[in-house]
Each structure stands twice: as C-alpha cells, then as structure tokens.
Amino acid sequence: MQQLLTTALTGLTLGAVYAAFALALVLIWRATRIVNFAQAPMAMITTYVALVLIDAGWSYWAGFAVALLSGLVLGALVERFVIRFVSGKPEINAVILTLGLFIVLHALAALVFGSRYRSFPAPFGLTGFQVGGTTIALTGFGVFTIAAVGVVLIGLVVLFRGTDLGLRMRAAAFDREVARLLGVRVGRMLTLGWALAALAGSLSGLLIAGGGLVHPSYMDGVVVYGFVAAVLGGLDSPVGAVVGGVVLGLSLSLVSGYVGAELVPLAALALLMAVLLLKPGGLFTSVRERRV
Incomplete structure (x- = not known):
C-alpha cells in the first residue's frame, strides 16, 4: 500500500508538470490552430533568465515573475517577427x-548560457510531508506545482468561455x-x-526546473509527454x-514503479495509440462529426 501511494503521488506531481506544458500547447492551438514545437526551448530560455537573475542576487519570486514576463514578450515577438x-x-x-526555431533557440542558449548543468532552486521544500511516522511522496514544491496548474486552468477556462477577448481569439483562429x-x-x-501560450510554457519550464538541473536540452523530453497529454485530452480542451x-x-509512474523505467516511453506510445484509435479527437473533444 505504501508503494502504491508513493507511486500515485509521484505520478500526480509528474502529471501536473505534463499538464502545464500541455496547457501551453492547447492555448496556442485554440488561439492560432498551430502546434508550436518550439514551446520547449522558449520555456528553457525564460527559465535561464530567471536563473541568471537569481544567481545575481534577486529573490526566487522576482526571477519567477521576470521569467513569466519574458515568456509573454518572447511569444509576442516570435509571432510578430517569425x-x-x-x-x-x-x-x-x-x-x-x-x-x-526549436533548433535555433537551442543553439543560442548554448552560446549565451553555456551547455553545462546548473542547479535551479525551489521556493518550497523538496522532502515529503510527514504523516504520523510515515513520509509521503508529496513535497511542498509538488503542492505548489499542482496549485499553479490549477490556477492556469481556471484562467484559461474563464478566458475562453467567459470573456469577449477569448471569443475574439477563437474567431481569429478559426476563420x-x-x-x-x-x-x-x-x-x-x-x-x-502566442504571448499567453509562451507565458504558460514559461511556467511549465520553471516548474520542471525547480529543485533540479537545467541545461539547454532539459525541456526536450517534456515536449513528447506534454504533446501526448494534450492529444489525450483533446487539443481544444484546457480541462482535457x-x-x-x-x-x-x-x-507512466505505475509502469515505472511496477514494471520497469525502460518501458515508460513504450507505455506513453501505447496510451497515445489507444486514444487515437478509440477517440481520435481526444477524450474531451467537443467536435462532432456532421452527417449529411
């Protein structure tokens, strides 16, 4: 039971990270009908911006805020000039x-920031909470990650369903x-x-980096799993x-914990294929086939 709980909590935190990146993909799809494969290096660039500021003596939250703002600006510039x-x-x-752009940003990051691994701080503890005499696999930073993804989700739902701005964005994307x-x-x-999607992507980059190591390729693996998560739920659905x-x-956490970590990529592919075969539009797609 303890192993199952640990595996589930680890998977929940990992899933929140994938969800953060998937939200960025969904946002740009709903706003422009484009899948942005450069989302990962864009998030990596803004994470490095935060790291440079933190290393220069700024607080974590100041670097966090500047990174999000940098993502907003970077997304707008990419759309406008590329x-x-x-x-x-x-x-x-x-x-x-x-x-x-994925390749170009990788090369630029290596030139500007270097290719060595650098540690990135976390604003909250990275050790599990104590419940009685047992340590559960849910950290303070994990709770922050889940809460941050929840806030972004609520914001996107309100934007697209409850505001004229969201309606105009969707209209511009469709026709x-x-x-x-x-x-x-x-x-x-x-x-x-593009600006809002890059902001959401920057958040995912910061959440993935927290308490870990960053380098120009640290977001590359997330592209695959984040894209799979977006397709599973449906590219038109933030909730999905x-x-x-x-x-x-x-x-993937269950597969890694009970079968073997080497089978995780294969499990992700199998899950993606199953959903595409049974419900090609994703689990939460709102599109209906029209018959005449």
Missing part, C-alpha cells in the same frame, strides 16, 4: 518553422477573413495567443490537457 511571415499560408509551414469582417483585430489576437497530463503521469 510566424507572421507565413500567415495565410498552409498551417504546415508554420509548424515546420517552429521546428526550425480570419470572417473575423476581420466582424471587426476583430486578427493580428493582435494571434500575437496575444490537465486530465490528459494527470492520466499520463499516473500511468
């Missing part, structure tokens, strides 16, 4: 461009010409979508992204 050049072209052009005719500033909405992340985290 993605905008393929606006109106087939969506695959933008996807390929984000893959190229730009019609949205322009209705008075929507499409360019601004797309820039805002969180549920997909938690399901994936719990599943």
Whole structure:
C-alpha cells in the first residue's frame, strides 16, 4: 500500500508538470490552430533568465515573475517577427518553422548560457510531508506545482468561455477573413495567443526546473509527454490537457514503479495509440462529426 501511494503521488506531481506544458500547447492551438514545437526551448530560455537573475542576487519570486514576463514578450515577438511571415499560408509551414526555431533557440542558449548543468532552486521544500511516522511522496514544491496548474486552468477556462477577448481569439483562429469582417483585430489576437501560450510554457519550464538541473536540452523530453497529454485530452480542451497530463503521469509512474523505467516511453506510445484509435479527437473533444 505504501508503494502504491508513493507511486500515485509521484505520478500526480509528474502529471501536473505534463499538464502545464500541455496547457501551453492547447492555448496556442485554440488561439492560432498551430502546434508550436518550439514551446520547449522558449520555456528553457525564460527559465535561464530567471536563473541568471537569481544567481545575481534577486529573490526566487522576482526571477519567477521576470521569467513569466519574458515568456509573454518572447511569444509576442516570435509571432510578430517569425510566424507572421507565413500567415495565410498552409498551417504546415508554420509548424515546420517552429521546428526550425526549436533548433535555433537551442543553439543560442548554448552560446549565451553555456551547455553545462546548473542547479535551479525551489521556493518550497523538496522532502515529503510527514504523516504520523510515515513520509509521503508529496513535497511542498509538488503542492505548489499542482496549485499553479490549477490556477492556469481556471484562467484559461474563464478566458475562453467567459470573456469577449477569448471569443475574439477563437474567431481569429478559426476563420480570419470572417473575423476581420466582424471587426476583430486578427493580428493582435494571434500575437496575444502566442504571448499567453509562451507565458504558460514559461511556467511549465520553471516548474520542471525547480529543485533540479537545467541545461539547454532539459525541456526536450517534456515536449513528447506534454504533446501526448494534450492529444489525450483533446487539443481544444484546457480541462482535457490537465486530465490528459494527470492520466499520463499516473500511468507512466505505475509502469515505472511496477514494471520497469525502460518501458515508460513504450507505455506513453501505447496510451497515445489507444486514444487515437478509440477517440481520435481526444477524450474531451467537443467536435462532432456532421452527417449529411
């Protein structure tokens, strides 16, 4: 029982990390209908910004806030000066461009920050809580991670379901010409979508780095699992992204704890294939097939 509880709590925390990254992918998909494969190195860059400030004597929370703000600005700049050049072209052009940006940002980070491993602090304890005489596998930073993902989820749900701004962003993503005719500033909405997605991605980078080691490639593995989590829940659903992340985290933790860590990638692939075969749009997709 103790091992099962430890495995489940570890999976819950891991799932929250995957959910944070999946939320960034879902946000940019809902706002622009593009899958941004450069989300991971963008988050890595902003994490390094926080680390440089913390090493310079700033508090963790000051570095945290500046990193989030840097993500907001970086996302807007990428959309305005990179993605905008393929606006109106087939969506695959933008996807390929984000893959190229993935490589470029990696190289720039290695040049500017170096390739060595560097420790990143955590604002809360990294040891499990004591319950009676037992230590459970849930840390203060794990609680912070879960709470932060919950706040982002609530914010996105309110944005897209309860505000005119969210409606304009979705309209700009689905049909730009019609949205322009209705008075929507499409360019601004797309820039805002990229900025908010980069902010959510920056949060995921900070959560993954907390109490661990960072280097230019430390986010690369999260791209795969975060994308799987987003697809599991449905790329159109913020709630689905969180549920997909938690399901994936719990599943991979159980596989690692009871079967073997070497089978974790295979388990993620099997879970993804099962969902795509049974419900291709994801578990929480709202799209319905139209029959005529």
